[in-house]
Amino acid sequence: MSPWDGRDDLKLASLDGLGDSEALRAEAEQAVRAAGGDVSPPRYQEGADASDSVRVTVDGRGELESVDISRHWRDRLAVGGLAGALFEAYTAALTKAVSALGLAAMTGDHALAGQPSRADGNEDWPRPDPEVDEERWLAASWAMLDEIHAELRRLTALEADSAAAAHRDTTLSSPRGCFTVRLRGRDIVEITGDISRIAMAEAEQLRLDALAVLRAAQSGH
Structure with missing residues (x-):
């Protein structure tokens, strides 16, 4: 049961606007060309409502x-x-x-996004062997991008079965209960x-409460 009724909150934000695999490929090609073939993702990514x-x-x-x-x-906001x-x-x-990791994977720059390099034993995003011809290298790059797209779709699909899967969900409350x-999973x-708790709290108290519960959720409680 949710803590309050009639809420104006949000379910999992739709990622459909990112387009299909072909659209992502076109975007990736444009980004690679604009960067001269070197896509170095930012160390941090910021999102806003x-x-x-x-x-x-993050x-x-x-x-x-x-x-x-x-x-x-x-x-x-209300x-x-x-x-x-x-x-x-x-x-x-x-x-x-996630999108930046996809672009980085295409040029082997995933280590710059905080990921271990292949030399560190990470095979999740293996960079194509430099001796492989360009056609095979591009095919491998597209495969990486398709995996990223599949992950984005997986995030979107989490909401689709929320009613049936509600009994498998767990909840975690923030320290102040806001x-x-x-x-x-x-x-x-x-x-x-x-x-009622949000209405009584200052912005800094809300910030700390949100930070605490999100960190706890990401760390597995």
């Missing part, structure tokens, strides 16, 4: 770095909308990180909020 009230920063692997909540968020804004910002940051994170699929 539509009202720009909440910003979430590292290149999608691990949480920081949460910021504007002191003026009440001018932009109290019941803050939890949804937090989830929207978190999902946006995570999506950027936010509740719903987890399916290790995936954060929903964030709800307690309106």
Whole structure:
């Protein structure tokens, strides 16, 4: 049961706008050309909600770095909308990180996104052997990009069976009780909020509460 009824929060943000594999390939090719063949993803990725009230920063692997909540968020959102804004910002940051890994994989720059290099024994995103001809190298690159696209689709699909899978979900509450994170396995699929607690808290208290519960959720409690 959610902590409050009639909430204006958000389910898993749709990633459909990213397009299909062909669209992602076209985007990747354009990015590679613009960078002269060298795509170095940012060390951090930031996501924000539509009202720009909440910003979430993750590292290149999608691990949480920081949460910021504007002191003026009440001018932009209803109290019941803050939890949804937090989830929207978190999902946006995570999506950027996953997309950047896909582009990095195409040029072998995944180590710059915080990933171990092949020399460190990481075979999750193996770089094609430099002796392989260009056609085979491109085919391997597209395969990597398709895997990234499949992962993005997997994130989107988490919501599709939420009703049937609700009994398998677990919840985690923040220290002040302002936010509740719903987890399916290790995936954060929903964030709800307690309106009365949120209404009484300052922006900094809300920020720390959100940071604590998201970190706990990512670390496996």
